[in-house]
Amino acid sequence: MPFNIYDFTSFTQWIDKGLYDSLPAFWAMIIEMTIIGVAILIFYAIVGLFLVYAERKVCAFMQNRLGPNRVGPFGIFQTITDLIKLLFDELVPIKNADKFLFNLAPFIVIIASFMAIAAIPFAKGLHAIDFNIGVFYVIAVSSMGVIGVLLAGWSSNNKYSLIGAMRSGAQIVSYELSVGLSLITIVILAGSMQLSTIVEGQKDCWFIFSGHISAFIAFIIFLIASTAETNRGPFDLAEAESELTAGYHTEYSGIKFAFFFLAEYINMFIVASIAATVFWGGWMPFHVANWTAFNHIMDFIPPFIWYIGKTAVVIYLMMWFKWTFPRLRIDQLLKLEWKYLLPINLVNVLLMALIVLMGWHF
Amino acid sequence: MEEIKSEILDKEKQEYTINMGPQHPSTHGVLRMVVSLKGEIVQNLVPHIGYIHRGIEKMCESLTYPQIIHLTDRVDYLSAHINNEALSLCVEKALEIEVPERVKYIRTIMSELTRIQSHQLFWASFGMDLGGLTCFFYGLRDREKILDIFEETCGGRMIVSYNTPGGLMYDIHPNFQKKVKDFIKDFKKLLPEYDQLLTGNVIFHERTKGIGILSKEDAISYGVTGPSGRASGFACDIRKIEPYSAYSKVDFKEILFNEGDTFHRYFARMEEMRESMKIIEQLIDNIPEGDYCVKMKPIIKLPEGEYFQRVETARGELDVYIISDGNKTPYRVKLRTPSFCNLGALNLIAKGGKIADLVAIGGSLDFVIPDIDR
Amino acid sequence: MTNEQLKEKILSIDPKVEITEGKQFLTVTLSTNKIINLAQKLKNDEETKFDYLMCLSGVDYKDSLGVVYHIGSSKHNHVIVIKTKTSNRENPVLESVTGIWETANFHEREVYDLFGIKFKNHPDLRRLFLDNSWGFPLRKDYVDDVNIVSK
Numbered sequence: 023m024p025f026n027i028y029d030f031t032s033f034t035q036w037i038d039k040g041l042y043d044s045l046p047a048f049w050a051m052i053i054e055m056t057i058i059g060v061a062i063l064i065f066y067a068i069v070g071l072f073l074v075y076a077e078r079k080v081c082a083f084m085q086n087r088l089g090p091n092r093v094g095p096f097g098i099f100q101t102i103t104d105l106i107k108l109l110f111d112e113l114v115p116i117k118n119a120d121k122f123l124f125n126l127a128p129f130i131v132i133i134a135s136f137m138a139i140a141a142i143p144f145a146k147g148l149h150a151i152d153f154n155i156g157v158f159y160v161i162a163v164s165s166m167g168v169i170g171v172l173l174a175g176w177s178s179n180n181k182y183s184l185i186g187a188m189r190s191g192a193q194i195v196s197y198e199l200s201v202g203l204s205l206i207t208i209v210i211l212a213g214s215m216q217l218s219t220i221v222e223g224q225k226d227c228w229f230i231f232s233g234h235i236s237a238f239i240a241f242i243i244f245l246i247a248s249t250a251e252t253n254r255g256p257f258d259l260a261e262a263e264s265e266l267t268a269g270y271h272t273e274y275s276g277i278k279f280a281f282f283f284l285a286e287y288i289n290m291f292i293v294a295s296i297a298a299t300v301f302w303g304g305w306m307p308f309h310v311a312n313w314t315a316f317n318h319i320m321d322f323i324p325p326f327i328w329y330i331g332k333t334a335v336v337i338y339l340m341m342w343f344k345w346t347f348p349r350l351r352i353d354q355l356l357k358l359e360w361k362y363l364l365p366i367n368l369v370n371v372l373l374m375a376l377i378v379l380m381g382w383h384f
Numbered sequence: 385m386e387e388i389k390s391e392i393l394d395k396e397k398q399e400y401t402i403n404m405g406p407q408h409p410s411t412h413g414v415l416r417m418v419v420s421l422k423g424e425i426v427q428n429l430v431p432h433i434g435y436i437h438r439g440i441e442k443m444c445e446s447l448t449y450p451q452i453i454h455l456t457d458r459v460d461y462l463s464a465h466i467n468n469e470a471l472s473l474c475v476e477k478a479l480e481i482e483v484p485e486r487v488k489y490i491r492t493i494m495s496e497l498t499r500i501q502s503h504q505l506f507w508a509s510f511g512m513d514l515g516g517l518t519c520f521f522y523g524l525r526d527r528e529k530i531l532d533i534f535e536e537t538c539g540g541r542m543i544v545s546y547n548t549p550g551g552l553m554y555d556i557h558p559n560f561q562k563k564v565k566d567f568i569k570d571f572k573k574l575l576p577e578y579d580q581l582l583t584g585n586v587i588f589h590e591r592t593k594g595i596g597i598l599s600k601e602d603a604i605s606y607g608v609t610g611p612s613g614r615a616s617g618f619a620c621d622i623r624k625i626e627p628y629s630a631y632s633k634v635d636f637k638e639i640l641f642n643e644g645d646t647f648h649r650y651f652a653r654m655e656e657m658r659e660s661m662k663i664i665e666q667l668i669d670n671i672p673e674g675d676y677c678v679k680m681k682p683i684i685k686l687p688e689g690e691y692f693q694r695v696e697t698a699r700g701e702l703d704v705y706i707i708s709d710g711n712k713t714p715y716r717v718k719l720r721t722p723s724f725c726n727l728g729a730l731n732l733i734a735k736g737g738k739i740a741d742l743v744a745i746g747g748s749l750d751f752v753i754p755d756i757d758r
Numbered sequence: 759m760t761n762e763q764l765k766e767k768i769l770s771i772d773p774k775v776e777i778t779e780g781k782q783f784l785t786v787t788l789s790t791n792k793i794i795n796l797a798q799k800l801k802n803d804e805e806t807k808f809d810y811l812m813c814l815s816g817v818d819y820k821d822s823l824g825v826v827y828h829i830g831s832s833k834h835n836h837v838i839v840i841k842t843k844t845s846n847r848e849n850p851v852l853e854s855v856t857g858i859w860e861t862a863n864f865h866e867r868e869v870y871d872l873f874g875i876k877f878k879n880h881p882d883l884r885r886l887f888l889d890n891s892w893g894f895p896l897r898k899d900y901v902d903d904v905n906i907v908s909k
Contacts, residue, residue: 085521181400256515256587259740347587349515351740352424354590434887441872442895604809604832607861618832620810625835692782692828692839694812703813703828718815728864757887 027324031147058150062139066288071101073287073337080341111276116179119273123177128274128281131170135288137163142295143217145305145326156217157209160296161202164251167289168194174282175270187270189352190260193250196359200247203367207240207374208233208300211383221304226311228303232383236374241301243367245339248293250355252286255344259352290340291333298332305329398422404742406435412509412746413753424738429731437757444717449475449549449684452717457543459719460755462502463697465494468547473628474693474704475549478686485630486674487551489667492630493564494546496660500571501530502698503653503660510650510747511582514591519581526574529567533560549684551677564668568661575657583654592647596733596745599644606732607725610700611652612749616644622696634666646741649748683712699723699750723755759805759836767806768838771799783828785839790852793842797858800829807831808838811859816869818898819843823850823875829859844875854880872896 024032037057041050075090075098082089090097116124141160143149153159168191175187211233212220223229230237250257260269271282298304305325309317350358377383399422406414414435420428440459444452449471456467469491476483504527511519531541537557538546546553582588598608600617609620621638623631639655641648686708693704700722707716726749733749734742759767761784765777768786772795775788788796800808813828824843830836844850854877856862866877867886874894877883893900 081517085518086525087521181402258515345518346581347516347585348511348582348591350587351591351738353738437887439895602860605860607811607859620832689781690826690839692813701812705813705815705826705828707817716815716817718813720813720815724864725861728861 027326028321029146034147058140062136062150066136066139069291070284070287071105073291074101074104074283076337077287077341080338081345084342084345105280108276108280111279113276113278114273116273119179120177123173124273125278127170127174127177128278128285129170130173131167131285132281134163134166134170135285135292137166138292139288141217142292143221143299143304144329145324148326149218152216152218154214154216157205157215157220157300160217160292161198161205164289164292165194165198167285170285171270174274178270178273180273183270183272186260186272190253190270193253193257193260193352193355196356197247197250200243200359200363200367201251203364203371204240204244204247205296205300207236207367207371210371210374210378211237217299217304220300221306224303224306226309228301228306228308230301233374233377234383236370236377237301239366239370240374241297243363243370244297244301245336247359247363248297249340249343250359252289252293254286254290255340256347256350257355258344259349259355290337294336294340295329295333297336298329302332302336303328304332399427412751415751415753415756417742419734419739419742421739424740426734426737426739426742429734429742431727431730433727433753433756435757436754438754440758441717441719444714446713448712449686449714452714453548454545456719457545458754459721459758460697460699460702460723460752461542462505462752463498463699463702464542464544465491465498465546466695466697467702468545469495469629470693470695470697470702470704472547472549473695474691474706475684475686477693478689478691478706478708479549479684481550481678481680483551483678484674484676485672487676488630489671490552490556490676491547492634493664493667493671495629496663497530497533497564499660499698500657501527503657504530506653506698506747506750507578507582513743513747514588516582516585516588519578522574522577522581526571529570533563533567536560536563548677550680551675553677555676556671561668561671564664568664568668572661575654578654583651589647591741591744592650592748593645595646595741596737596748597643597645598729598733600642602729602732603644606729608700608729609725610696610698610722610750611639611656612649612726613700614639615641615648615652617642620701622694622701626694628693628695630667634663636663646744646748649750653750685710685712686714697722699752699755700726719758721755721758723751723753724758727751727756759834764806764836764838767803768796768800772796780839783837783839785841787841787843790842790844793840794853794855794858797827797829797840797855801858805834806836807833809833809859811855811861811865812837814855814862814865814869816873816875816896818873818896820898821845823847823873823897825852825869825875827855850875851878852876853878856880 024036026032038054041054045053078100079089090100093099093103138160140150141153141156171194172187172191175183178184208220208229209215211229212223214220230241249255253260271279274282305328307320307323307325307328309320399420401418401420404417404419406416416432416435418430418432419426440455443455447455453468453471456471457464459467504523508520508523508527511523534544535541537560538544598612598616603613603616603618608616608618613620617640619638619640624638636659639652639659641652686706688708688710691706691708695702702722703720705718705720706714709715730746730749734745737745761779764784768775768777772788772792775786775792775796778785778787797808800806808829808831810830810832811827812830815826817824817826822843822845824841827840829838829840842852844852852875854862854866856866857879863881864886866880867884869875870877870883871885871887872894873896888895895902
C-alpha cells in the first residue's frame with residue numbers, strides 16, 4: 023500500500039484503481055462516494071468534538087480558571103459525555119408549530135456546512151471535490167445555512183425565536199458580501215478560482231505576503247466578516263444568553279439542538295480553513311523565494327500538519343475575539359458592514375487589481 | 385397582580401408587549417419589566433416589584449435596636465456595612481453618644497472597602513451583560529480578597545453585622561491593617577487591566593456613549609442619587625454635604641460629570657473606586673488606639689421623638705428615619721433606599737431607546753432588588 | 759438659609775401653618791390642601807429652592823394617618839420637614855405631590871400599598887408590592903394571626 027505522508031495522491035489513486043479494477047464501474051463509483059462520505063463524516067464529528075473541548079479550555083484559561091478537567095485525563099472526554107446527555111434529552115413537541123419545517127431546519131444547516139467541507143484541500147492530493155470554481159462553490163454552499171436559521175425561527179411558533187432568526191438572517195446575508203469580495207481580491211491575485219491552483223500558486227510565497235497591503239486588508243476584513251457570518255464572537259447578539267431573545271434555537275432540545283451547536287463550530291472550522299488556504303497557503307509550507315535550503319527544511323514537516331496548524335491559529339484568534347470583546351448591537355453590526363467594510367472592500371479590490379496589473383506584487 | 389391585557393396593544397400602531405420576567409439573567413434579581421415596543425423602540429416600561437418584599441419596616445416595629453442591625457444587612461447586601469452604619473449612627477444621634485475615634489476610623493475604612501467591592505461586582509456584571517464574559521471572572525477574583533478581609537474580622541463575607549449602636553461588635557483582627565495595605569497595593573496594579581478590557585474598548589463605547597441620557601433636573605426631580613446621579617451633574621454625595629464618621633478628616637474628590645449617559649454612570653463608579661482607595665490609604669496607618677465600643681445599657685430605649693440620618697451607600701443615599709415613643713422597640717422605622725428611587729427613573733431613561741440598550745441602562749443604574757423591595 | 763430665615767419665609771407664604779423646631783430640622787405641620795401651594799413656592803423660590811424630595815414616609819399615629827416629607831435643596835443643602843395628617847381612617851385621602859417632585863410617584867404608591875392612604879391626582883395609584891388580599895400591613899391595627907408573631 024503506497025502511503026506517502028507528503029503526497030496523498032498515490033494513496034488515493036491506489037484506492038481508486040483498486041475499486042475500479044475489481045468492481046463494475048457503477049458500483050465502484052457508489053463505493054468510492056460512500057467511503058469519501060463516511061470519511062468526511064468521521065472527520066466532521068471528531069473536529070466538532072475537539073473544537074468544543076478546545077473552546078472550553080481556551081475560554082477557561084483566559085478567564086483565570088481551569089475548565090473541564092474531571093472527565094478523562096485533562097477532561098478530554100467531556101464533549102462525549104455532553105453529547106450522550108443531549109441524546110437523552112426529551113424532545114419537547116411544539117403546539118401549532120410547522121412540524122415538517124421544524125424538523126427540517128437543523129438538517130439544512132448541517133448539510134450546508136457538510137457540503138462546504140468537501141471542497142477544502144486538506145493536504146496534497148487529499149481533496150474531495152476539486153472544482154475549477156472552488157472558491158465560488160464554497161461561498162455559495164455555505165450561504166445556504168441561512169435558510170436553516172430562518173426556518174428554525176419561523177417554525178418554532180415563538181415570537182422571540184422569530185426576532186432572533188430575523189436578526190441572524192439579516193446579519194448573515196449582509197456579511198456574505200464582505201466575505202465574497204475579500205475572497206475575490208485573492209482570486210485576482212491568484213488568477214484562478216480553483217482551490218488547488220490557489221494553494222500551488224503559493225509555493226514561493228504565501229499570498230498574504232506577496233499581495234502585501236491589499237492582501238493584508240483583505241485578510242482582516244475576511245476575519246471580521248466570517249466571524250459575523252458564523253454568528254460568533256462579538257457578533258452573537260442573535261443567540262446571546264443574556265439578551266432578551268434567546269435566539270432561533272430556543273425551542274430545540276436534544277439531538278436537534280446538538281446539530282445547531284455542532285454546525286456553528288464546524289462553520290468556524292470551515293471559515294478558518296478557507297482563511298488558512300487562501301491567505302496563508304493551505305497545506306503549502308512556509309517557503310521564501312530563493313532560499314532553497316530553508317525551503318527544504320520547511321518541507322520536512324508534512325503538509326497535513328501545516329494545514330492543521332494554520333487552521334488552529336485562525337481558530338484561536340476567533341476564540342480570542344469572542345472572550346475579550348463585548349457584543350455589538352444589531353444596528354451597529356449592520357452599520358459596520360454597510361458603511362465601513364463594504365466601501366473599504368470595494369476600494370481594496372480595485373487596489374489589488376492595480377497591484378496585479380502593474381506587477382507590484384512579490 | 386394585575387393581569388396583562390391583550391398582547392397586541394394596537395394593531396394599527398403595531399405595538400406589542402413583551403415581558404422580561406422575574407427570572408432573567410440580566411435583571412440582577414427578581415425584577416419584572418413589562419415593556420411595550422414598536423419594532424425595536426421602547427415605548428413604555430412598567431416595572432413590577434414586590435417579589436422579595438419581606439416587610440422589613442413592619443418587622444422593625446417588634447425588634448429591639450441591636451436586632452434591627454441584622455435586618456439592615458439584608459436590605460442592600462452589597463453595602464451591608466454602610467447600612468449597619470446608618471442605623472447605628474441614627475441611634476447614637478438619638479442617645480447623644482460620642483463614639484471613640486478608633487470606631488470612626490474603622491467604620492470609614494470598612495465602608496470604603498464595601499464601596500470598592502460593590503463597584504467591583506458592578507463592573508463584573510455590567511461587562512457580562514454586554515457580552516464580555518471574561519469581565520465577570522476578573523471582577524469577582526479581585527473581590528474575593530476584600531471578602532477574605534471581611535471574613536477574618538467580622539465573621540461574614542457579605543452579611544457582616546459588624547456595626548452596632550455604640551461602636552463595633554468586636555475589635556479588628558491583628559492582620560487587618562497588613563491585609564488591607566496588601567490589597568490596595570495589588571488592586572492598584574489590577575485596575576488598569578479593567579480599563580484595558582472595557583473602558584477603552586471601541587465596541588463598549590458604541591454601546592454606552594450617548595445611550596440613556598438623564599438630565600440634571602430629571603435626576604434631582606426623580607431623586608436619582610449615588611454615582612448615577614453624580615454622572616448627571618447632581619452633587620449629592622452625603623460624605624461631602626453632611627460628613628459623618630471620619631469623612632471630615634480625609635481629602636477626596638467628588639466625582640461629577642455632566643453628560644449623564646450610560647458610559648459616565650459606569651465611569652463614575654470606576655473613578656470612585658480610585659477615590660475610595662485614596663481614602664483608605666489616608667486612614668489605614670493612623671487608626672488611633674482606644675475602645676472599640678462605648679458601654680451601652682443592656683436595653684436601649686430611645687427618648688421620644690424623631691431622628692433622621694443620611695449616609696452614602698454604594699448605590700446612593702440611604703435615609704433612616706426613626707420615630708420613637710420611648711419603648712425598647714421603635715414606633716416606626718422608614719428606610720429610604722437608593723435603588724427604589726433610581727428605579728423610578730428607568731421608564732424615563734429607557735423610553736425611545738432600543739431594547740438592546742435596556743440591558744445596558746439597567747446595568748448602569750446598578751439595582752439591587754432587595755434594596756427596592758425591602 | 760438658617761432655620762430662622764426659613765421660618766420667616768414659610769410664614770410669609772402661608773401665615774397659618776404651625777412651625778416647630780425639632781431636634782434636627784424645622785418642622786412644618788399643615789393640612790393637606792395647603793401643601794401643594796407651599797411646596798410649589800418653596801421649590802420655585804431661588805433662595806430656598808427645595809427641589810429634592812429625600813424621603814416620603816407614611817406614619818400611623820393611633821388616631822390618624824399621616825405623611826412626613828423630608829425635603830432638601832440641591833443648591834443650598836438645607837432640609838426641612840413637612841407633616842400632614844388626616845383623621846379619617848376609613849377613607850384617608852391626601853394631596854399628591856407627584857407634580858412637584860417626580861420621585862413621589864413610587865413613594866406614594868408604597869404608602870397607599872402599606873397604609874391605605876389614597877392620593878388625589880396621582881397619575882397611577884396602584885399597589886406596589888402586595889396584592890389586594892393583604893390589607894394594609896403597616897397600620898397599627900393590622901392583625902394577621904398566620905404571619906405575625908405578637909409577643
